Amino acid sequence: MARVLRTLRRTAWQAIPTVIAVVVIDFFLLRLAPGDAADALAAESGSATEETMAALRAHFGLDQPAFVQFLSYIGNLLHFSLGFSPLYNMPVSRLIGERLPGTLLLMATALSLALLIGITAGVVMSMFAGRLTDRVLSVIALLFYSVPGFWIGLMLIVLFSVRLGWLPSGGAETIGAGLTGWPWLLDRARHLILPAVSLALFFIAIYARLVRASMLEVRDQDYVRTATAKGLSRTAVTLRHMLWNALLPVTTVAGMHVGAILGGAVVVETVFSWPGLGRLAFEAVLKRDFSVLLGILLLSSLLVIAVNVLVDLLQAWLDPRIALR
Amino acid sequence: MKSLGLFLRNPTGLAGSSLLLLVIVAALLAPVLFPGDPLDMATTPFIWPLQDPAFPLGSDSLGRDVLAGIVHGARVSVLIGFASTFVGVVIGTLVGACAGYFGGRLDDLLVRLMEVFQTFPPFLLIIVLVSIAEPSVATITAAIGIVSWPTVARLVRAEFRSLRERDFVLAARGLGYGAARIVFLEILPNAAAPIIVTTSVMVATAILNESALSFLGLGDPNLVSWGSMIGAGRDQLRTAWYLVALPGAALVITVLSLNLFGDGLNDALNPRARGR
Numbered sequence: 001m002a003r004v005l006r007t008l009r010r011t012a013w014q015a016i017p018t019v020i021a022v023v024v025i026d027f028f029l030l031r032l033a034p035g036d037a038a039d040a041l042a043a044e045s046g047s048a049t050e051e052t053m054a055a056l057r058a059h060f061g062l063d064q065p066a067f068v069q070f071l072s073y074i075g076n077l078l079h080f081s082l083g084f085s086p087l088y089n090m091p092v093s094r095l096i097g098e099r100l101p102g103t104l105l106l107m108a109t110a111l112s113l114a115l116l117i118g119i120t121a122g123v124v125m126s127m128f129a130g131r132l133t134d135r136v137l138s139v140i141a142l143l144f145y146s147v148p149g150f151w152i153g154l155m156l157i158v159l160f161s162v163r164l165g166w167l168p169s170g171g172a173e174t175i176g177a178g179l180t181g182w183p184w185l186l187d188r189a190r191h192l193i194l195p196a197v198s199l200a201l202f203f204i205a206i207y208a209r210l211v212r213a214s215m216l217e218v219r220d221q222d223y224v225r226t227a228t229a230k231g232l233s234r235t236a237v238t239l240r241h242m243l244w245n246a247l248l249p250v251t252t253v254a255g256m257h258v259g260a261i262l263g264g265a266v267v268v269e270t271v272f273s274w275p276g277l278g279r280l281a282f283e284a285v286l287k288r289d290f291s292v293l294l295g296i297l298l299l300s301s302l303l304v305i306a307v308n309v310l311v312d313l314l315q316a317w318l319d320p321r322i323a324l325r
Numbered sequence: 326m327k328s329l330g331l332f333l334r335n336p337t338g339l340a341g342s343s344l345l346l347l348v349i350v351a352a353l354l355a356p357v358l359f360p361g362d363p364l365d366m367a368t369t370p371f372i373w374p375l376q377d378p379a380f381p382l383g384s385d386s387l388g389r390d391v392l393a394g395i396v397h398g399a400r401v402s403v404l405i406g407f408a409s410t411f412v413g414v415v416i417g418t419l420v421g422a423c424a425g426y427f428g429g430r431l432d433d434l435l436v437r438l439m440e441v442f443q444t445f446p447p448f449l450l451i452i453v454l455v456s457i458a459e460p461s462v463a464t465i466t467a468a469i470g471i472v473s474w475p476t477v478a479r480l481v482r483a484e485f486r487s488l489r490e491r492d493f494v495l496a497a498r499g500l501g502y503g504a505a506r507i508v509f510l511e512i513l514p515n516a517a518a519p520i521i522v523t524t525s526v527m528v529a530t531a532i533l534n535e536s537a538l539s540f541l542g543l544g545d546p547n548l549v550s551w552g553s554m555i556g557a558g559r560d561q562l563r564t565a566w567y568l569v570a571l572p573g574a575a576l577v578i579t580v581l582s583l584n585l586f587g588d589g590l591n592d593a594l595n596p597r598a599r600g601r
Binding site: 017018021022025029032033034142143145146147148149150151154155157158162256258259260262263264266267270271281282285286288290293294296297300301304305308 | 437440441443444445446447448449450451452453454456457529533536537540541542543555559562563566569570573576577580581583584585588
């Protein structure tokens, strides 16, 4: 436990400069974006004079020098405020807060699905390495690796919603059905299946290939031979001795891919009208609401940093040698 | 040369390179095979595939030839795929080589920079950059390149770190060669194999990113691309799903060919993985 805590202190300390750099880049991207909140409001209302524009700019502090604006941006961030979205007429942080759970649910489901299927497939492939089972699964994995999530999402809609009518084609729940308890949960799950599968396919392929490779890597090591020599069954050796060690690279890669899953969620959410951050980002692009867009970018980066700290902790727990470094 | 022979005897690599060649030829010959703007109306709307011999893959809601769109769409995918990878590889190699060869403070700084860039979700950063700079082939290429360089930089840095103390580098240093000459003419050729393998995967990723971008309507509005065709066909998903299926199939085949190509290269260039 002390080891894990030591790792936490070290990695959290290292994350601070990264967070600062992310905030600075985010601010400058916001400055680069064409138009500001006053322009957006003026475009929305349709009529604005020079005087009202100037008054609006003064109101939002947009007439201040860049450095002063940066300081107030930092000050706002320290109060967990990401600014105000004139188009949605609410604080950006509240807007994001409303959409964040949807995205987290989708990401977590997709990631669990990908890890479960990917690791299983990888173990099966390594056990039959070079034989037909391995070849067939390898081809399927390569196919999953090459299919864009938004396209497979649309194809799944054609098959399961339009043709078979088994699953809903979009949304997070049946609107106006007034369900509670188990039927509500079932309804949510039915809406979750297609988007989660579309998002997971690519990562299933990655984990399957990775687990296969690292299982083959550890297969010839002495401790595996020892385990076999002392009479353990093949299943026990594979699952308890080999897989445990093969999991380490999977945790690294899974941590690295949080950002990629978030990016994939943007497109998948628009396909399935899933109420999450991704669709909010897309709407923000269409409405040219850069404060919302950059708020999402900032929050996602912070999420990635946080997950990487967690992965470091997980690895310190999985492999005692890591904390010694 | 031995690697080339190995590569050509590898069924994966061979299948990948033949498919890839087909896509590149289609992209190059598009203006000859289908002269005229593929965005113009060519026939009656909603002809299903295999119904009209003049339009073997049918037509879309505006009567545009789907086959012409797919062949012309290959141009955008191939162009942006390769150009943005080039941008990413050049930046990544320069940064990675400096960090790996010189080490020390510079290395710490550059590694930090890579970390910062890698915390941004790649596709989200591409969307932000493209929507700030207005979508065009040039801005999309630049955005995808900017997002992809840290992967190369990490790889090149690791290679350079392991190579910089080797005897041939020490010998070159002993001969009084300058840093630039050692980095580019001595170490880089020895680090080329993993860079080349990564490149094919990067082209595949870039093509996927471009298609997702134009699917969302953030592609170059003046050009037909597979992503924009899928995006347009989405409105008729219930009645004419082939409008989504066909450009998507072209996309999958292209990306698959690049991944097969990369796997084949990896087997040929990386002797350790052989026999697996």
